[in-house]
Amino acid sequence: MLSEKQIQDFRELLEQAQNPVFFFDNDVDGLSSFLLLRRFCRKGKGVAIKTFPGLDTSYNRKLHELKPDYIFVLDKPIIAQDFIDEAKKLNIKIVWLDHHPIQEIDKEIYYFNPLQGKPSSNEPVAYWTYKISGKKEDQWIAMLGCLADWFIPDFSEEFAKENPGLFTITATKDPAKALYETELGRLAKVLSFALKDRTTAVVKMLRILINIKGIQELIKEDSKTIPIYTRFKQIDRRYSKYLEKAKQISKEIKNKDKKLLFFQYAGQFSLSGELANEIYYNFPNKVVLVAYIKGSKVNCSIRGKIDVRTLVARAMEGIEGTSGGHKNACGASLGIEDLPKLKDNMNKLL
Ligand SMILES: [Mn+2]
Structure with missing residues (x-):
């Protein structure tokens, strides 16, 4: 204090x-x-x-x-x-x-x-x-x-x-x-x-x-x-659409009993942190990974009950990029060509 x-x-x-x-x-x-x-x-x-x-x-x-x-x-x-x-x-x-x-x-x-x-x-x-x-x-x-x-x-x-x-x-x-x-x-x-x-x-x-x-x-x-x-509504329109899509995806994977909820999007606005938070709020038992694709780069926001910072660090092994943040909320950035690999590694580790 x-x-x-x-x-x-x-x-x-x-x-x-x-x-x-x-x-x-x-x-x-x-x-x-x-x-x-x-x-x-x-x-x-x-x-x-x-x-x-x-x-x-x-x-x-x-x-x-x-x-x-x-x-x-x-x-x-x-x-x-x-x-x-x-x-x-x-x-x-x-x-x-x-x-x-x-x-x-x-x-x-x-x-x-x-x-x-x-x-x-x-x-x-x-x-x-x-x-x-x-x-x-x-x-x-x-x-x-x-x-x-x-x-x-x-x-x-x-x-x-x-x-x-x-x-x-x-x-x-x-x-x-x-x-x-x-x-x-x-x-x-x-x-x-x-x-x-x-x-x-x-x-x-x-x-x-x-x-x-x-x-x-x-x-x-x-x-x-x-x-x-005006600006809020402009962004919120996109945001709500992404959120709905992510909820749809989670419904589909629920049956398969998968731990990872993966969602990717591209566009003008960087919203991955906000999206990851709200998706995680809706699905607290999942590990949430939101990937924002901008050109050839990807910025990821990850949320989860478990120590996702360590999880992501391990999943990033052998991938060029950076990761870090808090235990239950962290980020990673990498090249777009490695995104499938990151997703794959996360799935395996979970
Ligand atoms: Mn602050």
């Missing part, structure tokens, strides 16, 4: 900044973290980082363009050394708040990570930015960020009691239920899909969310929120 002192220190850094720029991970935890801080300090610009897994050197130009005195990096496990050097050269201070495994950190960076605390913990960044901002009226934003990272925060029961139409007490016991069966979960999906848009559209979305009065304004589909919903 972060200590009271650290929370206070972070707040002071925010206050010192005249022209902060917030670089945040391109997911709902990252977005919520930015919004909580931005709505608290009322200054600075936000940049959604689209490079993965780290903030890479393609963002150096933002330092010249936006001329910040402080930058705040949120929910990103890696910052390219060259970016850090460039910031130093320009006399820009770096504040970094993250909850991923700790990397070697440059001494001149103000680094905050609950994993370093006592006790060590890894709450989403939105949880901590909410503690920093302390604005009760923004609790819904913190809820969205936490949920999207499959984390139920300690204020969720309070939230459920005060917002019965949005969230339920039973959902406070189960993050999957919270995500797939509540209105708040649906909104997390809306924001997640809306983030998958061109930079200019995302900037527009940020402006809307910085100024929005409350969650009721976000729920309402009107002239104000239309840019968010």
